[in-house]
Every structure is written in C-alpha cells, then in structure tokens.
Amino acid sequence: xxxxxxxxxxxxxxxxxxxxxxxxxxxxxxxxxxxxxxxxxxxxxxxxxxxxxxxxxxxxxxxxxxxxxxxxxxxxxxxxxxxxxxxxxxxxxxxxxxxxxxxxxxxxxxxxxxxxxxxxxxxxxxxxxxxxxxxxxxxxxxxxxxxxxxxxxxxxxxxxxxxxxxxxxxxxxxxxxxxxxxxxxxxxxxxxxxxxxxxxxxxxxxxxxxxxxxxxxxxxxxxxxxxxxxxxxxxxxxxxxxxxxxxxx
Amino acid sequence: xxxxxxxxxxxxxxxxxxxxxxxxxxxxxxxxxxxxxxxxxxxxxxxx
Numbered sequence: 001x002x003x004x005x006x007x008x009x010x011x012x013x014x015x016x017x018x019x020x021x022x023x024x025x026x027x028x029x030x031x032x033x034x035x036x037x038x039x040x041x042x043x044x045x046x047x048x049x050x051x052x053x054x055x056x057x058x059x060x061x062x063x064x065x066x067x068x069x070x071x072x073x074x075x076x077x078x079x080x081x082x083x084x085x086x087x088x089x090x091x092x093x094x095x096x097x098x099x100x101x102x103x104x105x106x107x108x109x110x111x112x113x114x115x116x117x118x119x120x121x122x123x124x125x126x127x128x129x130x131x132x133x134x135x136x137x138x139x140x141x142x143x144x145x146x147x148x149x150x151x152x153x154x155x156x157x158x159x160x161x162x163x164x165x166x167x168x169x170x171x172x173x174x175x176x177x178x179x180x181x182x183x184x185x186x187x188x189x190x191x192x193x194x195x196x197x198x199x200x201x202x203x204x205x206x207x208x209x210x211x212x213x214x215x216x217x218x219x220x221x222x223x224x225x226x227x228x229x230x231x232x233x234x235x236x237x238x239x240x241x242x243x244x245x246x247x248x249x
Numbered sequence: 250x251x252x253x254x255x256x257x258x259x260x261x262x263x264x265x266x267x268x269x270x271x272x273x274x275x276x277x278x279x280x281x282x283x284x285x286x287x288x289x290x291x292x293x294x295x296x297x
Contacts, residue, residue, distance in 0.1 A: 037250055048250055048258065052270045059274070104281050109275055115266040115273075211278075218282055225288050232295060 007021035018220070024214035032206035039202040049119055056112040058211045063137070064172050066215060070098040071146075071169035074162035081155065092158055094219075095165065096148060101219045102168075103141045105211075110138060121185065130186035132174035140168035157220035217240035 036054035043050035076091035113131070114124045125131065144164045151157015179186050188195065196204075258264040 036257060042250065047264065048254070049264055049267055051250070052267055055270060055274045100281070108277055111273055112270040115270045119264070119266060126286060214260065214278065218278075218285060221282070221285050221289070225285055228292050229290075232292060 002024045018217070021213065021217050021220075025210060025217055028206060028213055029210035032203070032210040035206050036203040041199055043200070044178035046120060049116065051203070052112050052116040053200075054115060054207050055211075056109060057204050059207040060109035060114065060134070061208060061210055062215050063102055063109050063134075064096050064176055065212075066098050066102040066105060066219070067137070067141070067165070067168050067172050069219070070095055070102060070141075070165045073098060073163040078159065078162050082158065090227070093223050093230060095162065096145075096226055097219045099141055099144050099165065100222060101215050103138065103145065104218075105215065106134065106138045106141065110134060126185050128184040128186055129178035129182045130175065133171060133178050137168060137171050137175055140164060140171060144168065161213050 032054070036051055040051070040054070042048055073091045073095035077088050077095055080088035080091060110131075112157060118124050118125070144161050147157055147161045152161065178184060179189060255268065258268055
C-alpha cells in the first residue's frame with residue numbers, strides 16, 4: 001500500500017509501524033506510571049518521595065545509552081564525509097537526533113535528581129563524582145548542539161560537533177563507574193551491587209522499557225525530520241544552481 | 250498511594266517535589282515530541 005507525497009509514491013508501512021510503536025510505548029508507559037504511583041510499596045525511610053526514582057533512574061540510564069548511538073553515528077559521519085557524502089548526511093541526521101534525545105534524558109535525570117536531593121539531603125546539589133560527571137555530560141551535549149546550531153550547514157561545524165560527541169562518549173563510562181570507583185553521596189547502583197528490594201523493581205523496569213521505547217520513537221521521528229530538511233536543502237541548492245546557469249546563458 | 254494522595258502531597262515536607270518531578274518528565278518529553286511534529290508539519294507545507 002502506498003500514499004502519494006510530493007509526486008512520489010511512498011510506502012505506508014513506516015507510518016503504520018510508527019503508530020504501532022507509539023501505541024505500545026504509551027501502553028508500557030501507562031503500566032509504568034501505574035506501577036510507580038499505585039502498586040509499588042511506599043519506601044520506609046523516604047516515603048512517597050522515593051517514587052521520583054522510578055523516573056529518575058530510567059532517564060539516567062537512557063541518558064547513558066543514547067550517547068553511544070550518537071558516538072557511533074558521529075564516527076560514521078567522520079568516516080563517510082569525504083568518501084560518500086549522502087551516507088555521511090544520513091549518519092549526521094542520526095547523530096543530531098540521538099544528541100537531542102540524550103540531552104532530554106540527561107536534563108530529566110539531573111532535574112528529578114535535584115528535586116529528590118533537596119528533601120533527602122537538604123541541598124539541591126552536591127559536587128560529588130556522579131553528579132559532576134553527569135553534569136559534564138549535559139554540558140558536552142549542550143556544546144554539541146550549540147556548535148551545530150551556530151555552524152549552520154557547514155561541514156567544519158558538523159565535524160567539530162562529531163569530535164565533541166567522542167569526548168561525551170568517554171565521559172559516559174566515567175560517570176557510570178563513578179559510584180563504584182569513589183565514595184559518593186549519590187546512592188549505590190540499583191541493579192549491580194545495589195540493595196534495592198525486589199518489590200521496587202517493577203516501577204523501575206516498566207518505566208525503563210517504556211521510556212526506552214519512547215526514546216527510540218522520538219529519535220526515529222527526529223531522524224526522519226532531519227533527513228527531510230537535508231533533502232529540501234539539497235533541492236534548494238540544485239534549483240539555485242539551475243537558476244544561475246539560466247542567467248549565464 | 251492514591252490519586253488523592255498524589256494531588257494533596259504536603260508542601261511542608263517537600264513531598265510535592267514528587268508531583269513536580271512527574272510533571273517535569275511528561276512536560277519535557279511531550280514538548281519535545283510536539284516540537285518535532287511542528288517541524289514535520291512546517292516542512293510538509295513547504296513540500297506541497
């Protein structure tokens with residue numbers, strides 16, 4: 001089955017797949033919300049405030065996964081930029097989509113962590129190893145997107161941004177291991193060596209699955225949007241060249 | 250925890266931070282999706 005768009009026949013399958021993916025993501029997020037608010041028991045020392053973890057932890061985990069997609073796409077862009085420009089543009093579109101999704105998840109991780117920290121620790125922020133390296137990750141992705149924004153469509157700007165993404169990928173394992181390597185005020189790991197009771201896990205796992213599905217959905221949509229913008233820029237450039245040739249004739 | 254508890258979290262204990270956190274998560278993620286869809290609609294108009 002196909003739909004007509006801009007004179008070209010396009011398959012309807014991606015749209016149907018996106019709609020199904022969206023519906024599944026919403027369903028899993030709904031289950032996750034129900035688990036987090038209504039089903040998982042109240043934690044004894046922190047009370048209902050601890051329920052922030054069911055959104056903080058999945059966002060922080062996903063904020064450490066999407067940078068690797070960004071790094072892989074950036075490396076592919078650096079490899080293809082002189083060999084195959086069209087493939088390089090595809091990698092570049094995936095890089096910007098994954099960078100934005102990373103920034104969203106890291107922002108939520110930082111903000112929800114701070115909202116939990118004020119009642120739990122008495123302060124909004126501490127400069128311990130985990131929070132500092134995670135803030136560095138946020139700053140690196142902010143720098144990545146600002147560099148792209150102000151460089152416009154120039155190749156140098158995108159190349160510089162790709163290099164920043166490699167630095168960001170190096171920060172991720174340091175941030176991940178920081179609560180294992182050093183004594184930090186940040187709580188211990190949840191899954192690996194943590195002491196979180198099994199009764200709390202459904203709240204984290206359902207939301208991790210739901211936000212994971214959501215993250216890949218929005219990354220795919222953003223990638224498709226960027227590819228469309230690239231095609232429009234290419235068509236505009238071709239039209240400008242054709243117009244200049246007509247003038248010279 | 251019930252819906253009533255969620256919307257009547259006591260301010261003096263900072264428990265309302267839970268509601269702020271949940272609100273922030275859905276606002277940021279929903280806002281980003283809306284921004285992408287806005288870009289999609291704008292480019293669709295130019296395409297046609």
